Amino acid sequence: MLALVGGLLLPGVFLPVAASAETITVKVSKLAFVPASVTAKIGDTIEWANADFVDHTATATDKAFDVKLPAGKTGSVTLSQAGTFPYFCRVHPMMKGTIAVTE
Numbered sequence: 586m587l588a589l590v591g592g593l594l595l596p597g598v599f600l601p602v603a604a605s606a607e608t609i610t611v612k613v614s615k616l617a618f619v620p621a622s623v624t625a626k627i628g629d630t631i632e633w634a635n636a637d638f639v640d641h642t643a644t645a646t647d648k649a650f651d652v653k654l655p656a657g658k659t660g661s662v663t664l665s666q667a668g669t670f671p672y673f674c675r676v677h678p679m680m681k682g683t684i685a686v687t688e
């Protein structure tokens with residue numbers, strides 16, 4: 586689309602930049618989520634990569650998601666809701682992280 590400004594055709598000037606969905610990787614290493622806090626937008630995917638030799642989970646405190654992360658595997662969730670989502674590992678409840686999701 587084109588925007589007409591002062592007689593000049595400027596492509597795309599007033600168009601919102603189309604948000605493209607991203608994949609944000611959180612490493613799971615030595616019984617910790619790294620980084621522990623991430624920010625994302627609706628439509629983005631969080632992918633956890635478990636580098637440990639034990640199984641983990643990424644489980645939202647409010648049960649919005651519960652992703653199993655077997656040893657050496659990845660798991661992901663696509664975010665469909667804005668808000669702040671604290672999560673933990675069901676196997677090791679001291680492992681904690683937070684995802685802040687904006688529109």
Ligand SMILES: [Cu+2]
Binds near residue numbers: 640641674675680
């Ligand atoms: Cu764990």
